[in-house]
Amino acid sequence: MPNDSADTDQPDLHIADIERASLSRVNDWYLGGSFNTPVDRDFAERVLHVLPAARTMAVDHRDFLRRCLTYLVAHGIRQFIDIGSGMPTLGNVHEVTRSLSPDAKVVYVDNDPVTIAHSRRLLDNDPRAIIIDADLRQADRVIGAPELQQFIDLTEPTGLLMIAVLHFVPDSDDPARLIARYRAALPAGSYIAISHLTDETTPPRLREQVRACTSAHHDISPLVPRDRATLAAWLHELDLVPPGIVTAHRWRPDRTPLDSPEHDLTVAALGRTTARSQTTAGTPVADPYQPVR
Template structure:
């Protein structure tokens, strides 16, 4: 259920736009919101999104497939015993957020969202104002200490118990120069055995030309992207035991119905997988 404060903010949208926000340079979080059919984006975002969709119309389906993967992964992790989540790069709130999915199964599940996009944080603060078991932290994935030591994180999450670390559509915005594997290792070292990580990532393995054009367009945004190969994506799970069905295209990861996969799962343009921390 959406709380009244959040609903009121949607009526007068000017009230939720953070001060000093860059309205000229497109943001990946707001582009993603546009692909999902949201309204929390600006003219510059919509202009770039239309260019992206012109060269790769399947990107909208990719966003929807990523959202569906998140839903299935959260349900899988709850079934595996996870009762607390750290959702990094959560983006602008939309239908089916992590705490909503998980708390349908257990209302006591705790969720900390993390994002560095001001609009995403502003909306999350409104949405979560009446949620005692969910918080938002404004921080960047590349600053593990800023995420892990944040007051909200420490208040809600018990790092002596397993945690579900969610990194959906995040790591393709972290270039090799920023050493994403090393950063991810810092998070892994903070987790208790039995914790899990769920990651999705854009790839150009099967449609390199489309992804090349998309990457060129995203280079003009606040968040340039870097597609990675299957081997590069798999390497991000170092220290984790990848659970079945392994590294697959988004629609292939534990589909709710066989017909949800379709004849061309590679058109999702993204891989997804879940790993378990054994020791």
């Protein structure tokens, strides 16, 4: 997850300010994890007070991730880069992909010191998953990290995941440029997955709650809802996997989705990179997919 110290040395875990809420640990609490502190739980409760749908959003993001990984493994992807990965709570990338293909490899990327320390302990004896310490806004540092370069073969198709993270990146950090830089580092046949906060189609009451949530989040991070047109602009160089850019709970659901305004707060998409000579920007991938109704 991004933080405001992107261009400074990361603090040692022993002096890390765990009295300040962390995006990674707050999300872990929403998902029922145990890697969070009282200050994280207090912050999460304050967010839920102004936006009761916050936990539903976290679950929608995580469920989209699971379905997305299932699709990617089924289509031959065996190496993954999880940008802004957060705490490795239940349903993390290496667990899901490993259950589908034992040879899957995962690079997690985060810059929260507690997340990094815990993840390194968790992955210490895992030869097919690592975490690197980097801010997602420093795309060149992420892609050029020696650990990543030695672990992932970037001449082979790769799944790059940006799940529930870009809404913490303000426009001043130019998310479109960041995505373009990551995209340029991936070979043809790779995929980029994005899920994002939106209030585009929500009723006025819920839109007001989102605004209150953005104010509550100001203490630890910006929070920027965006619409489908913005995601479409970010992904215009990719071929979109059907059903395209939709609310996360309606992206290739494996059961009949329950519609309610709370589910409209999360929008998601998966796009495939192609050789420039063959690409038609933003066109859907040929796919026999039929939505669950």
